[in-house]
Amino acid sequence: MKILILALSGIGDALMFTPALRLLKQGLPESQIDVLVMFGGAKEIFRNNPNINNVIHFNFLKEGAFKSLKFVLSLRNKYDAIVNVYPSNRKEYNLISLLIGAKHRVAAEYLRMNRENLGWLNNITVKEDDSMHNVQTNIRMIEKLIEKVAHKKINFYDAEEINLELNFGEDDLNFAENFLSEKKISSKDLVIGFHPGCATLKNHIKRRWEPEKFSLLANKLIDKYSAKILVFGGPEESELKKEVRNNIQSENALEIETGTLLQSAAIMKRCNLFITNDSALMHIASALQLPVVAIIGPTNTNYIHPWKTKHTIASLKLECSPCFFYSPRPLSCKRDDVKFKCIKELSVDLVFAEANKFISEIAESKQF
DSSP states (O other), rough: OOOEEEEEEHHHHHHHTTHHHHHHHHHSSTEEEEEEEHHHHHHHTTTTOOTTTTEOOOHHHHHHHHHHHOOOOOOOOOOSSEEEOOOOOOOHHHHHHHHHOSSEEEEEOOOTTTTTTTEEEEEEEEEOOOOHHHHHHHHHHHHHHHHHOOOOOHHHHHHHHHHOOOOOOOHHHHHHHHHHHHTTTTTTEEEEEEOOOOOOOGGGGGGGGOOOHHHHHHHHHHHHOOEEEOOOOGGGGGGHHHHHHHHHSSEEEEEEOOHHHHHHHHHHHSSSSEEEEEEEHHHHHHHHTTTEEESSSBBOHHHSSSTTTTTTEEOOOOOOOBBBOOOOOOOOOOOOSTTTTHHHHHHHHHHHHHHHHHHHHHHHHTTT
């Protein structure tokens, strides 16, 4: 059986599909599994995954409608099943699945705008559940596909224990080792990673905690613990990282610039704690089993909380939260007093207090 995974959304979504991917290979061990990605970061997530035969990279946004249609039609009738990674509730993705022509088209049935986004084009579906994590929804989709084609079930309660999967090459690990050596970061240092960025599409930039607050938090962590602060982010976040770094009043902070996502992730492995917005790097920290302080405002945390790792959510827990559920609509705020109050009024002291809880545990275990 030939199966194509449509992982056309972001890096975090790709990573949250990896437990389901492992189950798919276990359930259908003789199958060929290919993955189609649109973003380079998602390609990195799958690059060394042993459950995949081929990673196909095509940038639909860059190539335009004509070249994109030609590319999709080149895949026509080459696959028996297509799985649309959750969440990816866009009509374009459902059309791609239909045009490729697989007999089995697997996706979530969304609670919001499913019909408008052509969700009815899929013929193996699971109902979206706002109480479930994205990992769990992906697993449910794979369970249903396996049941349909192989007439057997996988035990969900065992399956959900599978961690997110990130696979490094030896060159990635060597890069990180050399970096840490050059920067004189030793095993005795308390190393805390920051990610001040997040996705910006559909107004999601409003999910970001202000960069100046990350800087103030770093100053407090350095003053109290002499922590080493590593500021991470993608190539498009260079200015953001620089802004955070320039407002930290110590040489104990570094901007992390690397050539690939896996090189950055390999450096992240050294962190004792990771403090981050709701972002792809939050999920990478989860895959690395790092303790995580997740700064989350409007998003439904049931969907995206750090998976199978120690974590805490830094949140104001407002009566209007969460207000963002999966929909093609841009992120918006209906408050009349302070727009996006859930993130704008989240204080440095609150996040510092959450970080302190983890640092006390780390100190007790003599990790630094």
